[in-house]
Amino acid sequence: MSHTAPSSAFSTARRRTAALCLLLLALAVPSSAAEPGKLTAILLVARADLPDPNFADAVVLVMNNLGPAPVGLITNRPTKVAVSHVFPDLKQLAGVPDKLYFGGPVELESVWFLFRAPSAPVHAVRAFDDLYLSADRELLLKLFARAKPMENLKIFLGHAGWGPGQLEAEIAEGSWKLEHAERALIFDRKSEHPWPAPSAGGPKNST
Secondary structure, three states: OOOHHHHHHHHHHHHHHHHHHHHHHHOOOOOOOOOOOOOOEEEEEEOOOOOOOOOOOOEEEEEOOOOOOOEEEEOOOEEEEEHHHHOOOOHHHOOOOOEEEEOOOEEEEEEEEEEEOOOOOOOOEEEEOOEEEEOOHHHHHHHHOOOOOOOOEEEEEEEEEOOOOHHHHHHHOOOEEEEEOOHHHHHOHHHOOOOOOOOOOOOOOOO
């Protein structure tokens, strides 16, 4: 009987346990009762050679309490659709070059947006620092009414999701690198890759 299989299985289990512990530490639910709406967030940076073109080289903001499992937004996948095209009646958006972003292959009909604010607005939850997440249309229209409507604002279609144990397994196998959540990484256009990728025909199914 070969002894390599049990050893390999133990090694794999140990790596997955370590990844799970790291993920749980990074996504620990805030203990402060004074901030029940606070989100704990991390960034995941995908390998460039992942077989799914939706996620290869993706930078994903992952939050821990938007559902029963981690939920993420891919922050560096601009689509070809201009924000001004979606809101043609808003004159302040005319000529604005900003695009909608592909947030992930789950619920592509949903719209989310990340934005900076000095304090928590109504109908928004804090992701980290002064960055907030919302899906409220009226709030989005208020942001559009600013002198610079798209400053520190990203709008997403869809999101990313994982089944129980799926994300920690992917981290353990080296598909993702964990980074501290920083605004610079989310709003840095140097890391952007258009969606869909030139070689991809469209989104793939995800959990």
